[in-house]
Amino acid sequence: MSIVPVLAHLGALDSYEININPNEVEDVFTISLRHVCAERNRGYTRYRYQGCYAYTLPVFLHAKYKVWGLSAVMIDAVLCLLFPGEYRSSLRGARPRNDR
Incomplete structure (x- = not known):
């Protein structure tokens, strides 16, 4: 499978x-760059595999919507590239832990 993100x-x-x-x-909505860059509108989800935290992914919050999964990973990466001095990924320093 190939994924080609397009920024426009x-x-x-x-x-x-x-x-x-x-x-x-189901629905179409837009989110401004200012909104996704605001720390209060971002978070992360930690996923478990076989009882251990396996990986952490970003989540962007917007009213009743949550942008998560591969979409959020791509947005997070693009924002890091576009705004290296201003945008801080919610994943920096977050490391998988062996919590049970």
Whole structure:
């Protein structure tokens, strides 16, 4: 599987002009860069495997939405590249632990 993230400035979006496949997409929303960069809107989720914490992934919070998984990992990486002096990944210094 190949994943190609695309970063673009689209300008103002009108949600009525976006055609989604309801079998694949439940909702469409936007989040500003300012919002995802704010530390209060970010967190992380730690995943366990065989009783141990195996890995940690970022989560971005926006009202009723949570951006997580591969989408959040890509956003986190892009923000680190775009704003190296301003954006601090919530994963820096977070290391998997052997907590049970």
